[in-house]
Amino acid sequence: MFNDNRENTQLKKKSKSSFLFLNLNFHLCVLILFFSPHLKSQNTGSAFETFSIGINYQSNINQNDFHKYWLAEGGIEGYFAAPFYFGTTQFGLTYTSFSAKSDQQPDFESFLFYLQWGYKFNLLANFSLAFNTSTGLFQMNFDDFDLEVDPGLLSERELVMGVNTVISYTFYKDWNINFQLLYLHVFTHKKIELVNLSLGISKTFLSPKWLKEFLN
């Protein structure tokens, strides 16, 4: 009992110290980002002056309780992004299918409708780095495998919140390659946590006057 307690205390201390270490690292990163001479905010342009359209392929990389039951197949994301009054904004849709690991659970497909806001910094050469936070609706459509279930339960929606960081490289005029690390938290009773990596391409356009007026 005593040993257990000691182990627990040590574990807590360890996790606390790793948390502090991570926290310190995070703050250092933030400081470096802010004071680096190469960094320049890309968020000073007027809102909706330009807009980008992009597409990403997403792959789920983490493992937790959720993954005992389902395997996330690759996801496809399409989005529209633009500079906002401060920072940048983006809305998009991600489609992912989840296949069950046993016949006790149904397969399901998800549609994530999201809205995102973040800040983007220019790095060296044609690289940029962005930190974003997002919220949206995670729509889950289950395969009709159990007829005894209330039909209303074959489709469910749940709030999702997420954070992500994106490294972009402008390889030709307004064309970008984007590499993203994304964390999603679905607010179901037992939470679903997904960590995804994504790779994609986007193109930036100058907004026509009518679009700028519409969005402003």
Added chain:
Amino acid sequence: MIVRSRIVLFLFCISLNAIAQNHIISNQKLISSGINRLSGIYALMNEWDSYTFDGYRYYASANALSTFQNQDWTLMLDGQRMDINFFNLKNINVLPITVNHVNSAETVSHPEIYNGEFTANGSINLKTLKPKNGLSVTGRYSAGNETGDPGPYFYTKHRSSNVEEDGPNLSASLEYGSENIWGRLFFYTESFSATDTSMRKRNPQLGWQDFKGRRFSPSLQLGLRAFNGTHNFFLGYSTSEIQPFHPRTYTSNDLIFFNPAIKDYPVQTVFKHAGLNGNVSITSTSQIYYSIKASSNKLYSALKELDNFDHLQTNYYTNLHYSNTGGINYFLGAGFDYTEFSVSYSSTTKGVSLFKAYGGMDYRLFENLISQTGLEFQISKNSPALKGYLNTQWIQSNKLWVKINAAAIQTLPEEKSDLWHWIENGYDVFKGLNVNYSFKGKRNKEFKITTDLNVNYKMNPSLNFMAGLLYRNFNNYFIEEVMGVYNPDSSFFNSFVKANTNSNGSIAGFSIRFNNKILSTLEQSFQYRFLTSVSGGLSFNNEWETIPNHKLNYNVMFYPFKSFSLWANLTFLSPVKLRYYPKLEELSNGFYKSSLAERFILDFSIRKWFWNNRLRFNLLFKNLLNNELRYHPLGAEFNLSVFFTAEIVFNSIVEW
């Protein structure tokens, strides 16, 4: 000398508007907060308390003028009284209008005569937006989702039950506006569900469809500027019987928590209202205000075995008010109220007639001391009642002023026309509901004394401090004491009700508040309120313990661009106790608790408009901290919820 008299005149004008301390919730605040239903307005009213069982129907208490049991505060729409009460239920969402058509909400939190009504228990007056010139069309969609659904885990050992959802709620209006005539044809259909485990567990007799609610609410508003005045006609209808745009038809579309039975009943409710009010200027300094209306409320059980639970309450009301502002400011008025109650199981129909006459005046004892006093005499078939108030303001300077509101109010049992009044008059409202009850003596006139002292210091045009004290004394106060014993075998409560007709006691409290406009686009406000009973019997104290002793609120509104705003509201509520359920925790194996712990509630709203304000989107996060949140120990638990609203507005598409 001229300058001095001008200052005095200026101070006099300010004070007349401010003596009563009516609080106005602006259109900007209503919009920025992103509230999707009218009941959301309670969250913006710091002086009021509110709670809900299911997230749809709310109970409110204005500035400690009454407990949650007495939903006798006055609701008005453009100054027209709306009698949406049934027994002690007052669901503001029954009003056939949506929040996007509300220009402002004026709350009266002290007794005074307001639009011909003595606001003994407070008042809310919703003022609608006047339609723009020409023909306009609006549409609105809103929906909400509470987090905590089972999701895919429903098919695993981690299975849990579904939680509440709100909507879809759809409304549309066709409007016409001009300088002298305007109108609005409005349709609204809303849906909601209360599927929380604690509610389902208490009601094992109900199927899942009984927890779903539907309502259809059309209305017609007409306005006219004529005969030296403005006139408003409102025709409203709200029913749970009709379910447009919903493919599945359920037997019931409304669910009420019936406190004496400690049970929820699937019901149908129908509200009808036709009214006309307005004013006519006789001279440049005198006006006549009038109001006339007829309304009815129908409430009946959707369960066949309870077909006796079928009630209709009809009200006819008229009021005439004369106001003079030349020389001496005074007003005189008279009104008549007739409420009729009929039930399906008896051919007897009984009614209550109330006649009132009132008057009041503003006067100044000294240069900086301005008072307003009002007196109302009311008489029913059985007895008379008097209500009076004195509101005084001392203006020390244009920075510092002190307000005192004092009132002595007698209330007739007939005025309340609540459940117990009709039972006392021979109606067997509890027939078939298995409720045991007894009256503790004959119900008499209630007598209430209220005093409020508020000191206001305006440090500069953007920073305002306020501190206040309040005291209330109640005599012959009516309390419905519901003792509920939980039966773990049936999951029902066995209830016994004592209609306590002569409870006495007093309460006291204080508050501090500041409002600060940090920038032209950034506002914040803070308020703390303490409230406690200081004397009284056990039942009186128990009843006031349902209102939190400590309430703290911090609000921020940021609108940096004309088409974008952010709003956040943090509320702290101290623990509340409900002593009417003995051994509840023990008998329910810890599932129900008879008290609520302290609660921190953070709401956050983002609003963005597009297309020159024609297209409006709003996201509202309620309980963003996702803390355990209940407003009643037997009610639903509200997790983090998100509400989405989209509006489309085409103003003046055709101009005449």
